[in-house]
Amino acid sequence: MTQVAEPGTPHAHIPTPGRVSHWIAGQSVVGTSGREGPVYDPATGLVTRYVDFASANEVSAAVAEAKAAYPAWRATSLSKRTDIMFRIRNLVEAHRTDLAALLTAEHGKVTSDALGEIARGLENLEFACGVASLIKGGFSEQVSGGVDVYQIRQPLGVVAGITPFNFPAMVPMWMFATALATGNTFVLKPSEKDPSASNLIAELLAEAGVPDGVFNVVHGDKVAVDAILAHPDIAAVSFVGSTPIARYIYETGTKAGKRVQALGGAKNHMIVLPDADIEMAADAAVSAGYGSAGERCMAIATIVAVGDVADPLVEAIKARLPKITVGPGSDPASEMGPLVTKVHRDKVASYLDSGPAQGATVVADGREHPLYKDSNGFFLGVSLIDNVTTSMDAYRDEIFGPVLTVMRVKTYEEAVTLINDNPYGNGTAIFTRDGGAARQFQFEVNAGMVGINVPIPVPVSYYSFGGWKNSLFGDLHMYGPEGVQFYTRAKIVTSRWPDPGTSKIDLGFPRTR
Numbered sequence: 486m487t488q489v490a491e492p493g494t495p496h497a498h499i500p501t502p503g504r505v506s507h508w509i510a511g512q513s514v515v516g517t518s519g520r521e522g523p524v525y526d527p528a529t530g531l532v533t534r535y536v537d538f539a540s541a542n543e544v545s546a547a548v549a550e551a552k553a554a555y556p557a558w559r560a561t562s563l564s565k566r567t568d569i570m571f572r573i574r575n576l577v578e579a580h581r582t583d584l585a586a587l588l589t590a591e592h593g594k595v596t597s598d599a600l601g602e603i604a605r606g607l608e609n610l611e612f613a614c615g616v617a618s619l620i621k622g623g624f625s626e627q628v629s630g631g632v633d634v635y636q637i638r639q640p641l642g643v644v645a646g647i648t649p650f651n652f653p654a655m656v657p658m659w660m661f662a663t664a665l666a667t668g669n670t671f672v673l674k675p676s677e678k679d680p681s682a683s684n685l686i687a688e689l690l691a692e693a694g695v696p697d698g699v700f701n702v703v704h705g706d707k708v709a710v711d712a713i714l715a716h717p718d719i720a721a722v723s724f725v726g727s728t729p730i731a732r733y734i735y736e737t738g739t740k741a742g743k744r745v746q747a748l749g750g751a752k753n754h755m756i757v758l759p760d761a762d763i764e765m766a767a768d769a770a771v772s773a774g775y776g777s778a779g780e781r782c783m784a785i786a787t788i789v790a791v792g793d794v795a796d797p798l799v800e801a802i803k804a805r806l807p808k809i810t811v812g813p814g815s816d817p818a819s820e821m822g823p824l825v826t827k828v829h830r831d832k833v834a835s836y837l838d839s840g841p842a843q844g845a846t847v848v849a850d851g852r853e854h855p856l857y858k859d860s861n862g863f864f865l866g867v868s869l870i871d872n873v874t875t876s877m878d879a880y881r882d883e884i885f886g887p888v889l890t891v892m893r894v895k896t897y898e899e900a901v902t903l904i905n906d907n908p909y910g911n912g913t914a915i916f917t918r919d920g921g922a923a924r925q926f927q928f929e930v931n932a933g934m935v936g937i938n939v940p941i942p943v944p945v946s947y948y949s950f951g952g953w954k955n956s957l958f959g960d961l962h963m964y965g966p967e968g969v970q971f972y973t974r975a976k977i978v979t980s981r982w983p984d985p986g987t988s989k990i991d992l993g994f995p996r997t998r
C-alpha cells in the first residue's frame with residue numbers, strides 16, 4: 486500500500502510490511518515512541534513505508550542488549566569470529582541483488598550503482614575477515630632481567646554508528662565490519678530516509694551466526710542520535726554525514742567522554758592542466774560529477790580548468806550531457822536516477838537560479854529534462870554551470886546533486902591555492918600527463934584523498950578513508966588499519982616470572998638497566 490504525502494503531513498497508519506521497525510537482540514521490535522517518518526520511492530514520489538523513530542528509552546533498550554552481549558562476544562575466539570565474518574561476507578554477496586533493490590527503492594540510485602556500493606562494502610567485510618592478523622600486538626623479550634613487555638589490542642565495548650542517506654549499505658559496513666570483528670557490540674542508527682537496507686543486513690548477520698544483541702539497529706532522528714551521544718554505556722561513535730552535524734557529533738560525543746570519528750561534507754575539486762587528455766578528463770568529470778546523481782561525498786563538485794584548457798573541456802563535457810539517460814533506478818536503461826527527496830531536489834535546482842544571478846553561466850539546465858516537470862518523482866537532469874567563482878553560493882555550498890561547476894584559473898598555483906583555501910578537504914583529483922606536476926600536487930594539496938587521473942579516489946579497504954579540514958572531525962580515519970585502531974585500545978603488559986627464591990622488597994622506581 487502506498488500513499489502520497491509530504492514530510493510531516495498526517496497520514497493513515499499503515500501496518501507492518503510497510504513499516505520499518507528497530508532490530509534489537511536479534512529480532513524486529515516495533516517502535517513505541519509514537520513517532521515515525523515517511524520513506525519515499527524517489528522515482529515515484531510516493532510514500533512506501535513509515536519508519537519508527539526511537540525514543541531515548543528505546544535507544545537505551547538496544548544499548549542494554551548490546552552491553553549484555555558484549556562479554557560473551559568479546560570472549561568468542563578469534564577463529565570463531567573470523568568464521569562468522571566470512572559467513573556475513575558470503576550472505577551479503579548472495580543477497581546483493583535484494584540489497585540493491587532496497588537501495589534503488591529508497592535512495593533512488595540506479596541498480597548498477599547500488600551493486601557497486603555493495604561491492605565496495607563487501608571489501609570491508611573481506612578486510613575484517615583478516616582480523617586475526619590485524620590485531621596482532623608486539624612483544625619485547627628481556628626488557629630487564631627476566632622481564633618481558635607485550636602489547637595487546639582489546640575492544641572498546643558497545644560502539645555506535647550513525648550513517649547518512651547516500652550510502653545506506655556501504656557506510657554501515659565501513660563501520661560494523663571492523664567493530665564486530667575486533668570484538669565490540671554495535672548499535673546502528675541509519676539515515677531515516679532509506680532505512681530498510683540496515684534491517685536486511687541485520688537479518689543476514691543473524692543468519693550468519695552473530696549472537697543476539699551483538700548487532701542492533703535503532704531508527705530515528707535527532708532524538709535517537711542525542712540519546713546515543715548521551716548514553717554512558719556507549720564507548721565510541723562513528724559518524725558520516727554533513728559537516729554541521731559531524732561537528733556537533735564530535736563536540737557532544739567527546740564532551741561525554743567517548744571516542745568519536747565524525748566524517749563530514751565535501752567540495753571536491755578536479756584540476757585539469759593544459760596538457761591533460763581532454764576526452765579522458767571530460768569522461769572522468771561526467772562520471773564523477775553525475776554518478777549517483779552527484780549524491781556522493783567523493784563526487785567531483787567543481788572542475789578547475791587551468792589556462793586554455795577551459796573552452797575545449799567545457800565543450801567536451803557539454804557534448805556528453807545529452808547522452809546521459811535519466812530515469813527510474815530500477816530501469817536498466819537509466820544511468821542516473823532521481824534525488825533522494827523533493828526538498829533536496831529543489832535545493833539543488835536552486836543553484837541554477839543563484840548561479841547566474843551571481844554572475845555564472847548556465848551551460849546546461851537540468852530543469853529542462855522532461856522528468857523534472859512531468860513526473861512526481863524527484864528528478865533533475867544534469868546541469869553544468871561555467872565561470873563560477875569563490876564568492877558564489879554554487880561554490881561555497883556543498884550542492885550534493887547533479888550540478889557540475891567549472892572554475893577558470895590561469896595557473897596551477899592558483900588552482901592549488903583555491904583547493905587549499907577551501908574549508909573542506911575530502912577528495913581531490915588532478916588530470917595531467919606531467920608526472921612532476923602530479924607529484925607536486927600530491928605533495929602540497931590539503932585534502933585527505935588524492936586522485937591522479939582518477940576522479941573518485943575512494944581508498945581500497947586496506948587503506949583508510951577520510952578527509953581533512955571540515956570533512957573529518959577526530960583523529961582516525963574510517964575502516965582499514967585506522968578503523969582497527971579506532972575500535973580497539975592498546976594494553977601494555979609488563980611481566981616477570983621470577984624464581985620465588987630471589988624475591989625481595991625494592992622501593993626504587995622500576996629499572997631496565
Ligand code: NAD
Pocket residue numbers: 647648649650651652674675676677705706707710711725726727728730731748749750751781782883885911952956
Ligand atoms: P545528515 O548530516 O543530514 O545526516 C546524517 C545522519 O545524522 C543521519 O543518520 C541523520 O538522521 C542524522 N542527523 C541529521 N540531522 C541531525 C541533527 N540535527 N542532530 C543529530 N543527528 C542528525 O547527512 P545526509 O544528508 O544523510 O548525508 C549527506 C551528507 O553526508 C553530505 O554532506 C555528504 O558529503 C556527507 N557524506 C560524507 C561522507 C564522508 O565520507 N565524508 C560520506 C557520505 C556522505
